[in-house]
Amino acid sequence: MMPGDLFPRHMMTIKGKATSLDIAHMAGVSQPTVSRALRGSPMVNAETRKRILEIARQLNYKVDKNASSLRCQQSGTLALLFFEDPTPDDSLINPFFHSMLGSITRACALHGHDLLVSFQQLSSDWHADFEDSNKADGIILLGYGDYHESVERLERLVEQGTHFVRWGAALPGQPGVSVGSDNFQGGFDITTHLLDQGCRRIAFLGHADSHYPEFAERYRGHAEALRARGLTPEAALQHDAITTEDSGHNACLALLDRGERFDAVCAASDLIAIGALRTLRERGLRVPDDVAVTGFDDIPLAGSVSPALTTVQQDTKQAGQLLVEKLLGLIAREPVEGINIPVKLVVRESSRRQAL
Amino acid sequence: MMPGDLFPRHMMTIKGKATSLDIAHMAGVSQPTVSRALRGSPMVNAETRKRILEIARQLNYKVDKNASSLRCQQSGTLALLFFEDPTPDDSLINPFFHSMLGSITRACALHGHDLLVSFQQLSSDWHADFEDSNKADGIILLGYGDYHESVERLERLVEQGTHFVRWGAALPGQPGVSVGSDNFQGGFDITTHLLDQGCRRIAFLGHADSHYPEFAERYRGHAEALRARGLTPEAALQHDAITTEDSGHNACLALLDRGERFDAVCAASDLIAIGALRTLRERGLRVPDDVAVTGFDDIPLAGSVSPALTTVQQDTKQAGQLLVEKLLGLIAREPVEGINIPVKLVVRESSRRQAL
DNA sequence: CTGAAAGCGCTTACAG
DNA sequence: CTGAAAGCGCTTACAG
Secondary structure, rough: OHHHHOHHHHHHHHHOOOOOHHHHHHHOOOHHHHHHHHHOOOOOHHHHHHHHHHHHHHHOOOOOOOHHHHHHHHOOOEEEEEEEEOOOOOOOOHHHHHHHHHHHHHHHHHOOOOOEEEEOOOOHHHOOOOOOOOOOOOEEEOOOOOHHHHHHHHHHHHHHHEEEHHHHOOOOOOOOOOEOOOHHHHHHHHHHHHHHHHOOOOOEEOOOOHHHHHHHHHHHHHHHHHHHHOOOHHHHEEEOOOOOOHHHHHHHHHHHHHHOOEEEEEOOOOOHHHHHHHHHOOOOOOOOOEEEEEEOOOOHHOOOOOOOOOOOOOOOHHHHHHHHHHHHHHHHHOOOOEEEOOEEOOOOHHOOOOOO | OOHHOOOHHHHHHOOEEEEEEHHHHHHHHHHHHHHHOOOOOOOOOOOHHHHHHHHHHHOOOOOOOOHHHHOOOOOOOEEEEEEEEEOOOHHHHHOOHHHHHHHHHHHHHOOOEEEEEEEEOOOOOOOOOOOOOOOEEEEEOOOOOOHHHHHHHHHHHHHOOEEEEOOOOOOOOOOEEEEEEEEHHHHHHHHHHHOOOOOEEEEEOOOOOOHHHHHHHHHHHHHHHHHHHOOOOHHHHHEEEOOOOOHHHHHHHHHHHOOOOOOEEOOOOOOHHHHHHHHHHOOOOOOOOOOOEEEEEOOOOOOOOOOOOOOEOOOHHHHHHHHHHHHHHHHOOOOOOOOEEEOEEEEEEOOOOOOO
């Protein structure tokens, strides 16, 4: 170290944040060597590295992510876009997505990535430019809504070469990579369970068309289970509903007011089922004795409502992990396929008939 | 434009993302002019600006955030750190925090900022270096837990000059800026309500000491309400609990097993109250007739459990907004004070006595 | 109103 | 094993 050269740079920046150049001066090495040492490069002398690391620790030095991201052209950050349903009011996010958020953040942390979160109105232009601006290396799309309204934008993302995965039914012919639950199997299993409980006329609450592919798959499983027992699905027993409690409440009400008779409600989601529970309670119908009720998702609420809700559990932990891993795969330009994750039937009181 | 100079730069980068230099070449201006035009600087000729904007649109150009953040030394990003309670398992985040997340993301968007989300184990070292690495301009801390365990780290953040706000009881002598609910008033109001319903022996479920300042404030309000009616708070009627359903269940059970008699449960949170509801149901006690029950938070579940839960509503919308605004104030080096937000009593069936 | 120059703090060839 | 050089893509004085 040259006497006249003592820490001039460091003296100047001591007030602000320390940079790798400050450390270089203090350690008497060049700035690239500091960079190498901090990144654990093997081509740095062990003692030099130790000295550098110690100084960095003392100065509470942290690598400037903007600089390193700019240089490396990748950010180590993923973006999560939540799409909200009609309710643009406060904070009524589907509880199911909350679990997903938890597992996604955890999976990101596990892979050393940070997570940007953004809520989107379905209608508005997607704020999907996190990748374009190099703030994120890829995007996770999460949220129900009319599939037909989003498919065009998905295609544009594919076209632009944006790295993204979406949570939803993984069906052939969709743009991009999807990770979802095995909705068909879930619908099949829970309907079979209702049949096993002696139910014969099962109302299905939830959209059953291509606008809502996940619900449609659940309905397909539902119908298949009926047919497997020699029953015929009746269109009159299906009523559209989106995944809110109110929507479920209204759908159940509509069927009752229309004079439909049924001994079970197979709801396309827990929130819908909880809305139906309310309708049935208001009408003095006992659950499960008069009408058995089932949901889908196994949100935390499902076990706490009264009667506790039989439902299909989605494996959110695995889902979050897979979403992150598939996305990282895409970013690494590996071949990536969509997947449907196995589900699990969870039987609780809402469908347990006393007498068989 | 010199003939020999036609788009050479552009030709080279047309495969990758467009940069401001590409646009400059195409528009026949210098790169700084492009930068100015895109940022809406008034010192750019209107026609030039128009031409530049059009080219940028065609190329789907987005400003590189890493470059601009590096240059400007600020990221336009805030970080949200969730601290989780004991349950390191999956995704059991307090539903109350979910609402907060919603309102915080919305407030961020409103102020043109992005949000990084990270979950922390309380025990581990805080991953609070988002600001040190220039990934975020400031940090929002969110999560219950033992205050004594975090206060030291909060002090270190203050010392380091980190910009942060935390959600929690805003009490004198705390390090940093806190935004919280008026927990004292909430505890006072809901206890007064129980007294108005004819309750006389009210159990309080939740920690009531300085380890959990928010709960302690609620208890203080509770005790004050009793005294205002000439009653004396009894230590035997208070039982510690953290904000989980299980903890509430156990606390209520412990009081019953200990032989305490009470005609109301004033729980320090909705989750605790819901746990208590379960205990009471298991013991064959009717709510509200035998025991009235109240919570605190007004999570979505509160209105859906049976009987629906009387509780104190925290204004999460305003909370999220204030957290973001206070933090932005700190970042802008404005003087910023903590605040306690007014709360609202929400009366539902769980405390409505038939006969007064 | 516009351009040439400098520089934010890194990482990565390249040369030794 | 280490250093000098270049450059990632911006923004901001500075000069005109």
